[in-house]
Amino acid sequence: xxxxxxxxxxxxxxxxxxxxxxxxGSALFDHFGQGFTLIALGDADGAAMAEAAAALGIPFKxxxxxxxxxxxxxxxxxxxxxxxxxxxxxxxxxPADCAALLRQVCGH
Numbered sequence: 001x002x003x004x005x006x007x008x009x010x011x012x013x014x015x016x017x018x019x020x021x022x023x024x025g026s027a028l029f030d031h032f033g034q035g036f037t038l039i040a041l042g043d044a045d046g047a048a049m050a051e052a053a054a055a056l057g058i059p060f061k062x063x064x065x066x067x068x069x070x071x072x073x074x075x076x077x078x079x080x081x082x083x084x085x086x087x088x089x090x091x092x093x094x095p096a097d098c099a100a101l102l103r104q105v106c107g108h
Contacts (some may be wrong), residue, residue, distance in 0.1 A: 011074045013087050018073050021064070023028035029085065035059020036088070036105070037081045044077035059083070066102060066108055080105065 009018030017039075031037075036058060040046035046062045050084055053060030071077070076090040080101075088105040095101045 009073060010053050011076060011079050011087055011090050013089055015087050017079060017083060017087050019083065020070065022070070023067055028065075031063050032081055032085060033059065033061025033063075035061065035083050036102070037061045039074065039081065040064045041074060041077050041079075042066065042068075046078060046082070046094065047051040048094050049078075049080075049098045050100070052102055054097055056099060056106075058080055058102055 016096055017028075022028055022031075036053065038046045038049050039061070040062060043066075044064075046064070048059060050062045065071075074090070077092045078090060078094060079087060080089040080107065082088045089101060
């Protein structure tokens with residue numbers, strides 16, 4: 001149950017993504033790009049989203065993380081983080097039209 005006094009990390013769209021340190025000791029947030037960052041967890045392949053972002057000229061970074069504990073915390077295979085480090089979208093599969101999603105989260 002949610003209360004205003006308890007912080008529970010969540011990767012829901014509109015929330016700030018959960019932070020943790022990776023196995024190499026680096027901070028997860030330090031790996032985010034200056035534009036949009038798609039975190040692809042486990043064996044998830046985010047290449048289609050990266051290609052759509054490139055075609056639209058959207059600053060984009062694909063961040064592949066293979067740590068199970070990160071996948072457990074983020075609860076989905078893909079998490080798209082906006083430049084202001086808020087979650088824009090998440091899912092276990094990329095949408096059929098990645099360009100449409102990117103246009104929507106960019107306000108186009």
